Amino acid sequence: MADLRVNIAGVEFKNPVIAASGTYGFGECYTDLYPLSKLGGISCKGSTIEPKDGNPPSRIAETPSGILNSIGLQNPGIKAFINYYLPTLLKSDTAVIANVAGATLDDYAKACELLDQTDVHMIELNISCPNVKQGGAAWGISCDGAAAVTRAVRKATKKPLMVKLTPNVTDISEIAKAVEAEGADCVSVINTLLGMKIDINTRRPILHNNVGGLSGPAVFPVALRMVWQVARAVKIPVVGMGGISKAEDAIEMFLAGASALQMGTAIFTDPYSPLKVIDGIEEFMDNNGIRNISEMVGQVKPW
Amino acid sequence: MYFCDKYRIVEKKAIASDIYSYIIKCPEVAGIVQSGQFVNISASGHTLRRPISVCDFDRENGLIRIVFEIRGEGTREISRLREGDYIDMIAPLGRGFSFLDDAKHVALIGGGIGVPPLLSIAKHYGEKAQAVLGFKSFDKVILANDFAEYGADVTICTDDGSSGFKGNVLPCFENVLNNEKLDIIYVCGPLPMIRAISEIAEQKAIPCQVSLEERMGCGVGACIACVCKVKRRDKEMFVRVCKDGPVFNSKEVIF
Ligand SMILES: Cc1cc2nc3c(=O)[nH]c(=O)nc-3n(C[C@H](O)[C@H](O)[C@H](O)COP(=O)(O)OP(=O)(O)OC[C@H]3O[C@@H](n4cnc5c(N)ncnc54)[C@H](O)[C@@H]3O)c2cc1C
Ligand SMILES: Cc1cc2nc3c(=O)[nH]c(=O)nc-3n(C[C@H](O)[C@H](O)[C@H](O)COP(=O)(O)O)c2cc1C
Ligand code: FES
Numbered sequence: 001m002a003d004l005r006v007n008i009a010g011v012e013f014k015n016p017v018i019a020a021s022g023t024y025g026f027g028e029c030y031t032d033l034y035p036l037s038k039l040g041g042i043s044c045k046g047s048t049i050e051p052k053d054g055n056p057p058s059r060i061a062e063t064p065s066g067i068l069n070s071i072g073l074q075n076p077g078i079k080a081f082i083n084y085y086l087p088t089l090l091k092s093d094t095a096v097i098a099n100v101a102g103a104t105l106d107d108y109a110k111a112c113e114l115l116d117q118t119d120v121h122m123i124e125l126n127i128s129c130p131n132v133k134q135g136g137a138a139w140g141i142s143c144d145g146a147a148a149v150t151r152a153v154r155k156a157t158k159k160p161l162m163v164k165l166t167p168n169v170t171d172i173s174e175i176a177k178a179v180e181a182e183g184a185d186c187v188s189v190i191n192t193l194l195g196m197k198i199d200i201n202t203r204r205p206i207l208h209n210n211v212g213g214l215s216g217p218a219v220f221p222v223a224l225r226m227v228w229q230v231a232r233a234v235k236i237p238v239v240g241m242g243g244i245s246k247a248e249d250a251i252e253m254f255l256a257g258a259s260a261l262q263m264g265t266a267i268f269t270d271p272y273s274p275l276k277v278i279d280g281i282e283e284f285m286d287n288n289g290i291r292n293i294s295e296m297v298g299q300v301k302p303w
Numbered sequence: 304m305y306f307c308d309k310y311r312i313v314e315k316k317a318i319a320s321d322i323y324s325y326i327i328k329c330p331e332v333a334g335i336v337q338s339g340q341f342v343n344i345s346a347s348g349h350t351l352r353r354p355i356s357v358c359d360f361d362r363e364n365g366l367i368r369i370v371f372e373i374r375g376e377g378t379r380e381i382s383r384l385r386e387g388d389y390i391d392m393i394a395p396l397g398r399g400f401s402f403l404d405d406a407k408h409v410a411l412i413g414g415g416i417g418v419p420p421l422l423s424i425a426k427h428y429g430e431k432a433q434a435v436l437g438f439k440s441f442d443k444v445i446l447a448n449d450f451a452e453y454g455a456d457v458t459i460c461t462d463d464g465s466s467g468f469k470g471n472v473l474p475c476f477e478n479v480l481n482n483e484k485l486d487i488i489y490v491c492g493p494l495p496m497i498r499a500i501s502e503i504a505e506q507k508a509i510p511c512q513v514s515l516e517e518r519m520g521c522g523v524g525a526c527i528a529c530v531c532k533v534k535r536r537d538k539e540m541f542v543r544v545c546k547d548g549p550v551f552n553s554k555e556v557i558f
Contacts, residue, residue, distance in 0.1 A: 025525035029546075032305050045527070054541055058518045060528035062351045062377075069520065074527045074541060206518075216350045268521050269350050271307050271393065 002285035004278065006040070006260050006293050008237050009160035009185035011121050013040035013095050013260055016281070016293055017250070017274045020241055020264030021046055021099035021124060021164075022071065026085035027092060033271050038278070041095030043188075043262060044081065046126050048100075049107045051077035061197045061206035066216030066243070067265055068195050070209035073101055078111045082118055090119055097162065101126040105152040116157035123159045125149060128166030128191045140166040140191075143178035150182035162239060164188040165230070167219075172226050173233035180234045188239040188262065189230050190223045216265035219243045224256050231257020231298055245273060247280020254296040305396055305523065306331050309389035313366070320442040321373040322416075323382050324358075325390070330365030332394045338423040339399030339514055339550045342369060343522035345391035346377035353377045354519050354545070356420035356491075357395060359449075367394075370419040370445060396522055397549050400512055402427055406486035410479055411455065412472055412500050414492025415439065420514050422449055424489050429454035433483065435475045437492070441466035473499060485509050494558065501553035511553035517544040532557040 004015040018041040019027070026044050027036045036042060054074025061068045076084070081098065089096045098120045102108040108125065115123055127140035127149050139145040150163055163179040165172055167190040176187050192213025197206045205211070223242025231238045240258030244250055245266035253261055266273040281293075290296060306329075314326040332342075336357050343352040359368040373379045384390055402424075403409070411421040411434040418436050425432045432455040438444045440463045450457045458475045459467030468475055472492075479485070480503070490500045491514040504511035520528035524546030533542050533555045542548070 023521070023526055025527075029521065029523045029525035033307055054527065054530070056532075057528075057530050057541075059530065060351075060518050060520045060526075062349065065350060067350055067520065069526070069528060071527055074530070265350060268352070268526070269345070271523075 002282050002290060003292050004282060008239065008260050009122065009162070011095055011160050015040040015278050016260040017278050018043055018095070018097065018239070018260060018262045019267065019274065020262035021097075021126065022069075023264035023267055026081070027089055028085070030267075030271055034275060035092070036089075037093035038275055039094050040260065040278075041097055041121070042089070043097040043099050043124050044085070044089070045075055046073050046099045046101040047075050047078045047081045047111065048073060048102055049078055049111045051075065051080065056208045058206055058208055059212075061212070063195065063197055063214065064218060066214055066218030067268070068197055068207060068212035068214055069192070070207045070212035072209065078114055082114060086118060086120060095121045097122045097124050099124045099126055099164075105148060108149050109152045109156040112153045112156040112159070116159055120159065122162055123153070123157060124162040124164050124188060125153060126164050126191065128164070128168070138166060138168070140175065141169050143174055146175045147178040147182045150179045150184050154183040160185045162186045162188050164191055166191045167193050167222060167226055167242070173229045176230040176234045180236050184236060186237040186239060186259075187230060187234065188241060189227050190219070190242045193219055193222065215242065217243045217245050220245075220249055224252055227253060227258050228256040228300065244277065245269070247277050247284060250277050250281050251284055251296065254293060255298070255300040257298040257300075259293070259297050304335060305393060307393045309391045312384055312386055312388050312390055315384070315386045318370065319445045322370065322443065322445055324368060324370045325384075326366050326368050327390060328365055329367055329394065333360050333362050333365045333367050336360050336367060336395040337399035338402075338427065339420055340395040340397050341549060342367070342392045342394035343396055343519070344381055346380040348380060349377050351377070351520065352393065352522060353381060354396075354516075354522060356514070356549075358419035358422050358446075359426065360423060372416045393522055397545055398547065400424055400489060400514075400550050403487050403510070407431060408433065408483040408485050410435065410476065410485050410488045411450075412476055412488065412490045412492070412496070413437070414472060414496045415443065417492030417514070418446055420491050421489060422446055422453070425450045425453045425455040430456075432456070433479050434458065435460065435472045435479060437461070437472035437496070438466070439463070472496060476500065476503070480507065487511070490514070490553070497553075498558045501556070501558070504553055512550050513553045513556060514549045515544050515551060515556070516549065519545050521545070
């Protein structure tokens with residue numbers, strides 16, 4: 001019998017499949033179908049220190065084998081997350097990851113200070129949201145920016161810290177090394193790729209924000225490549241995501257170096273897909289005499 | 304409460320140019336569905352599901368009916384399903400219409416593919432309902448007989464005058480307004496139409512419920528993709544069409 005448990009930065013996940021931030025809300029929307037306890041964990045919708053309205057609609061568009069989104073981080077604020085959603089989540093028998101975004105270093109640090117007082121299991125830093133200070137760029141696109149956020153947050157909390165990297169950079173492994181050096185306990189790879197879609201009749205972009213983040217099966221090969229590059233560059237665990245929709249994708253991610261996974265867009269297509277992936281991983285392991293996920297991690301044999 | 308499963312299409316009919324009616328056997332859904340709720344249908348080869356309103360339902364026989372138009376690749380894919388095939392859907396979703404117990408006169412204003420969700424309201428109110436239904440042209444006219452069979456008084460308008468009155472629904476709606484003291488108005492269709500009817504309803508202080516459309520991701524409230532702007536407690540905010548709607552009180556919507 002395969003053992004699906006994984007331990008990432010001291011946090012125990014009963015299986016390696018985690019719902020990706022922004023696609024699963026605060027875990028309350030899918031319980032009609034199955035309990036949260038079936039998942040290894042949930043990364044909650046990104047929270048900011050103050051509530052945020054998000055972007056005007058339309059916020060989503062379909063593209064070949066994927067989607068573009070420009071939600072704009074609409075969320076009720078970190079305090080509402082802690083007071084209202086977190087208590088229920090912590091009773092749901094799954095690992096709970098708070099996802100934090102911010103405009104300034106201070107925003108990140110303050111939000112993480114508040115989370116430090118809670119029983120949340122892990123904090124995921126989203127460092128690919130607009131950085132007001134530097135004029136609309138993103139913290140995550142430079143080693144200095146990524147290092148600065150990680151440093152500020154590391155001072156604010158002792159919680160296991162996962163830094164989520166953006167793929168919209170020239171060399172993602174350099175960014176990964178920068179956050180590792182500042183004390184990140186693990187990294188998650190990847191956030192969405194910037195994309196665009198235009199309605200040829202109205203000549204308007206479908207997204208009111210003009211551009212948005214690409215996710216879904218279309219990005220899987222890019223995500224896999226980046227997981228591989230990052231896993232070779234750092235010693236801390238890598239949580240892989242981007243386009244995973246079936247168990248075979250999951251196995252590829254492990255082989256490339258991911259110790260656990262997140263799934264997002266595939267849930268929109270089929271809400272049961274995380275459970276199917278969990279079952280498929282177990283079947284693959286049983287069929288191949290693999291006892292632990294760790295036996296697969298990074299075991300690709302590159303030419 | 305909603306379900307996600309594959310259900311059998313027991314009847315498929317082409318009811319107008321590029322418009323199909325499916326009757327689907329799904330007792331668990333039919334048992335709880337409310338007028339104005341929708342289903343989110345998987346379209347083979349597509350990442351996102353397609354939201355389609357529940358047009359009618361029959362709790363006793365465990366059936367729901369949907370009516371949809373081919374608008375693009377996703378709805379075309381769904382239209383390829385045949386009688387006897389299984390349709391993969393998440394249902395029932397959203398907040399539907401609410402009914403007034405003591406209403407004597409209600410108006411149902413529908414435009415094009417916004418007409419189907421109004422049918423089950425007609426069924427509820429029977430002869431108290433006046434339906435004004437607008438379409439592009441005669442080959443797009445749908446459900447007129449179904450509304451009449453449920454007892455509604457039906458007026459048809461077409462943009463080109465090829466069926467019923469020529470022009471949009473507004474003049475015919477104003478006619479209804481002048482003849483009856485309306486207790487409530489229900490609207491679904493293109494945004495300019497919804498906006499115009501809502502304004503009139505507000506002026507005349509008649510309650511008005513509108514069913515809105517927005518592009519959706521999850522369809523169940525998790526991703527906050529499908530928002531519209533409303534004013535609640537003097538604050539403007541984005542709320543989810545899939546979970547907080549698709550039916551809203553027209554007074555709170557900021558168009
Ligand atoms: C709550 C609700 C109820 C609806 N009820 C009905 C109905 O009863 N009958 C009917 O014919 N149509 C209905 N629609 C509209 C229907 O969902 C769209 O026509 C359909 O999604 C178009 O898909 P497509 O692949 O054919 O078009 P494409 O334009 O190729 O679709 C591309 C993407 O945009 C989305 N999209 C395009 N138009 C719309 C739209 N108007 N609203 C929401 N998403 C859209 C699609 O879902 C898809 O994700 C409803 C929409 C909503 C939101
Ligand atoms: C609608 C939507 C909202 C998202 N919101 C967030 C967010 O708030 N914070 C974050 O870190 N990532 C967010 N993401 C990115 C996902 O967590 C994930 O990194 C990305 O979608 C790639 O995985 P996938 O292809 O499995 O969806 C969002 C993605 C989508 C589709
Ligand atoms: S479509 Fe996801 S919240 Fe409405």
